[in-house]
Amino acid sequence: METPSELNGLRSSIDNLDAALVHILAERFRCTRQVGKLKARLQLPAADPAREERQIERLRSLAKAASLDPDFAEKFLAFIIKEVIRHHDFTRQANVDV
C-alpha cells in the first residue's frame, strides 16, 4: 500500500518519540540500579511508600498539564516499577527504589 506523505510524516514523528522513550528509559534504569546499590551499601530500608506516593501524585499532575490521561500516567509508572522490581530480583538485591 502506498502511504500518503502526511501519514509518513506522522509515523516519522512517532518513531523519533519512541527512540527518545527508549533512551530515557535506559537512563532511568541506570539510575534505579545505582539507587539499589547505594541502598544496599548504606543498609537503607528497601521500600519507601511515601516517596512512591509522591511520585504517583506528581506524575498525575504533570500528565494533566500535558493533556495526558492521568490514569494512564499512573498505570505507566506502575508498569515501570514492576520492571524495576524484576531487575532487582535478577540481581538479588532487596533494596528497591522505584
Added chain:
Amino acid sequence: METPSELNGLRSSIDNLDAALVHILAERFRCTRQVGKLKARLQLPAADPAREERQIERLRSLAKAASLDPDFAEKFLAFIIKEVIRHHDFTRQANVDV
C-alpha cells in the same frame, strides 16, 4: 528518615526523567490521534501489521544499543499500543495506527 544527598540526587534524576517520559508520551498520543483522523478521512485500512512488525524490531535494536532489555522495550511498546487502541475505542474511531 533522613536521606543521604547521593540518594536525593539520584531521585532528582529519576523525577526529571519521569517528567520527560510523560511529556514525550503526551506528544506521541497527539501524533497517533492525528493518524487516526487522517486514516478515517482517507479511508485507509485500520491496521498495518507490517508497520507494527518494523516498529518492534526497531525498538528492540535501539534498546540493545542503549543497554536496555529488548524484551522490556517490546513489552513497553505493547503497553502503549494497548492504550492507543483504548483511546481509539473511546473516540469510536476504528482507524488505529500505533
